[in-house]
Amino acid sequence: MANSKRTLFLKRRMRVRSKLRKVNAGRLRLSVHRSNKNISVQLIDDIAGRTVAAASTLEKDLGVVGKKNVEAATKVGTAIAERAKAAGVEEAYFDRGGFLFHGKIKALADAAREGGLKI
Template sequence: MANSKRDLFLKRRMRVRSKLKKVNAGRPRLSVHRSNKNISVQLIDDANGVTLAAASSMEKDLGVVGKNNVEAAAKVGAAIAERAQKAGITEAFFDRGGFLFHGKVKALADAAREGGLKI
């Protein structure tokens, strides 16, 4: 019996999240969400349940409002790295959710790494 795309996505997300919980070592989680029109990312402290920093392609100062392409993802990745540095965060673990590590998600991660964030 074939699974729907949504079922496969949820299964992949739970698999990724459960593996990350085992190896997180108290670091914040860099969580990515990608929609059809935008891409956003948050640095989350799971122990306290708070968001430490966030960036999104919906922010006007990034200049990529309403775009969801590789260039927009790279700008969002650079922005989260900069905001993490301001918050005093140097390393986090990358939670891609159920999204494949390819294209926009990979561009975001690479830009965050280039910005000085260890993921």
């Protein structure tokens, strides 16, 4: 029986996350989630088990509510970089989950890098 899309996605997400944990111990994790209508990102401290900063297209002050294009991803990336600086975070590792690193995910990462976050 062939694997379903969801099963393959979950396997890819766990593979990416486990490899990143081995290499980036002690650093914060910049976790990205993309749904059919929105994109969100969290800066997570895995040791303390808390979210340090977050940004999403659901926030009205970003002006991209309900959009999920490259422009919206760029604004979310810029917002998370600003919020990370305000929280005193300068570097994190980028956890793309099971999503491929191109298009919206790449635009978000590039905007966060341009905003001063080392990922």
